[in-house]
Amino acid sequence: MxxxxxxxxxxxxxxxxxxxxxxxxxxxxxxxxxxxxxxxxxxxxxxxxxxxxxxxxxxxxxxxxxxxxxxxxxxxxxxxxxxxxxxxxxxxxxxxxxxxxxxxxxxxxxxxxxxxxxxxFKGSPQIVVDDLIIDPIAKTVSCNGTFIALTRKEFELLLYFIINKNRVVSKQSIAEHLWGDHYDSVDNFDTVYVHTMNLRKKIIAHAGIDYIKTVYGMGYKFTSM
CATH class of the missing domain: 3.40.50.2300 (Response regulator)
Structure with a gap:
């Protein structure tokens, strides 16, 4: 946030x-x-x-x-x-x-x-996306009762995607969100790509669904079933 x-x-x-x-x-x-x-x-x-x-x-x-x-x-x-x-x-x-x-x-x-x-999140203490359960306060993510180990940046990125569900978010907007005033210090967006791909792989491994779609030339979009 x-x-x-x-x-x-x-x-x-x-x-x-x-x-x-x-x-x-x-x-x-x-x-x-x-x-x-x-x-x-x-x-x-x-x-x-x-x-x-x-x-x-x-x-x-x-x-x-x-x-x-x-x-x-x-x-x-x-x-x-x-x-x-x-x-x-x-x-x-x-x-x-x-x-x-x-x-x-x-x-x-x-x-x-x-x-x-x-x-x-409409007042709910937890966010539910299909089989994923995200707790913004405890900062945990689980799928079918199994916790998914995310880094702090991956967790922040997941929340950002969910808040912007079904919207295309650019790499620049992600960098701004994750690094705030210091995002200009990121020479390129390779780090954004790495965080996004790592998050994507972890969710696919547990949920079997690829929620994060690449929109070529624009950024990424989080969609659910």
Whole structure:
């Protein structure tokens, strides 16, 4: 899951980044309104954690931008302001949840997990694709009761394919999702090819079905029976 953290407090930003990265999320950071605005326009995210008070603008304006662009990211507002007016304004503009600072990182993680389930997996704690059972929280994949050993990148890739089921995803979009701000450091897309082929082989070995189709000249598409 790809998360954008828009927060101007350096210590809190680093704490959220470190903790959520440890939980398996791919995090990108923005410390100002302008940087947050650029990232929202240019990239896609599963979850955006958004502070209201930012250098250069107000987080509620970014909510309006998300609505205008019809972005599908779940939005969790974190703010020192605990007024009913701010909460209602944020929720009315499309935010999915609201937390008041200070908060425990464990609670933040729980809220993000719940948001991901609601947005991407219809609230279900598990994703079922034919005989495959994927648990986004435990980060496990099983087929007919047998666990499939995936690397972290393979697991993230599988979730990305499932979220984009029946859509063609390019190697560039996969690289962006797996490496975030650092995807430009990947000189070519050979690594994307390797991760995809390894995931493909493991699923075929257990399920007997090739879900990941190569769309030549475009990328890959995940389809189920």
């Amino acid at each position: 790809k998360v954008l953290l828009i927060e101007d407090e350096p210590m809190l930003l680093d704490e959220m980044d470190t903790y959520l990265t440890e939980q398996g999320y791919r995090c990108e950071k923005a410390t100002t309104f302008g940087v947050g605005e650029d990232k929202i326009v240019l990239y896609e995210y599963d979850v955006i954690i958004l502070d209201i008070t930012l250098p250069g603008g107000n987080g509620l304006q970014l909510l309006q931008l998300l609505k205008k662009l019809q972005k599908e990211a779940g939005v969790l507002i974190v703010s020192a302001k605990d007024s009913l007016t701010d909460k209602l304004a944020g929720l009315n503009l499309g935010a999915d949840d609201y937390m008041t600072k200070p908060f425990h990182l464990e609670e933040l993680n729980a809220r993000v997990n719940a948001l991901v389930r609601r947005k991407s």
